[in-house]
Amino acid sequence: NAGVTQTPKFQVLKTGQSMTLQCAQDMNHEYMSWYRQDPGMGLRLIHYSVGAGITDQGEVPNGYNVSRSTTEDFPLRLLSAAPSQTSVYFCASSYGSYHGELFFGEGSRLTVL
Amino acid sequence: AQSVSQHNHHVILSEAASLELGCNYSYGGTVNLFWYVQYPGQHLQLLLKYFSGDPLVKGIKGFEAEFIKSKFSFNLRKPSVQWSDTAEYFCAVNAAGTASKLTFGTGTRLQVTL
Numbered sequence: 284n285a286g287v288t289q290t291p292k293f294q295v296l297k298t299g300q301s302m303t304l305q306c307a308q309d310m311n312h313e314y315m316s317w318y319r320q321d322p323g324m325g326l327r328l329i330h331y332s333v334g335a336g337i338t339d340q341g342e343v344p345n346g347y348n349v350s351r352s353t354t355e356d357f358p359l360r361l362l363s364a365a366p367s368q369t370s371v372y373f374c375a376s377s378y379g380s381y382h383g384e385l386f387f388g389e390g391s392r393l394t395v396l
Numbered sequence: 397a398q399s400v401s402q403h404n405h406h407v408i409l410s411e412a413a414s415l416e417l418g419c420n421y422s423y424g425g426t427v428n429l430f431w432y433v434q435y436p437g438q439h440l441q442l443l444l445k446y447f448s449g450d451p452l453v454k455g456i457k458g459f460e461a462e463f464i465k466s467k468f469s470f471n472l473r474k475p476s477v478q479w480s481d482t483a484e485y486f487c488a489v490n491a492a493g494t495a496s497k498l499t500f501g502t503g504t505r506l507q508v509t510l
Binding site: 316318323324325326327328331341373375384385386387388389390 | 400405430432438439440441442445486497498499500501502503
């Protein structure tokens with residue numbers, strides 16, 4: 284059972300480049316989320332999805348796009364990378380709407396030069 | 397919207413010392429409460445959770461937390477820490493029914509010395 288899988292684990296981009304962080308889960312979870320972790324700021328919610336075809340913005344959505352075409356996959360797209368997007372990104376999934384705990388991937392460390 | 401405050405940013409303890417990490421939240425409705433741990437270089441793992449019922453919840457590795465509704469608190473405790481408990485600890489809350497929208501505190505870095 285792989286759980287939540289994120290790729291790539293490390294990426295270096297130049298300002299203005301675009302890229303996609305991939306996230307897949309094999310637990311048939313309906314709920315998926317993307318967080319970014321920055322020193323001294325904890326984790327902040329970027330976007331989330333409550334099911335295939337449904338996405339919504341979190342606390343810090345600017346500069347990021349998401350889509351949810353299948354239950355398993357929830358990619359995060361950086362449209363035009365900026366140094367402020369240098370961070371560690373975590374994808375998470377949850378099995379329930381009311382009491383669901385989040386299961387996290389191993390993270391993707393992104394550096395934007 | 398809910399918010400979470402963790403008052404201790406960096407805690408240094410000797411092995412066998414007792415641990416208590418503070419967590420306060422603000423939200424007027426029913427909440428679910430969590431403590432996650434992040435060991436160096438690893439992803440977040442769930443330590444324990446509170447949904448309802450007994451306000452004293454026990455988690456993995458000897459950790460426990462007590463939900464005090466009147467104080468909006470969910471403090472994490474461990475009677476005797478080990479060197480392997482060195483990690484960052486995050487308190488988190490979501491409004492009941494919003495599993496994807498977890499709000500995290502800024503984290504407490506725990507360093508346990510031998």
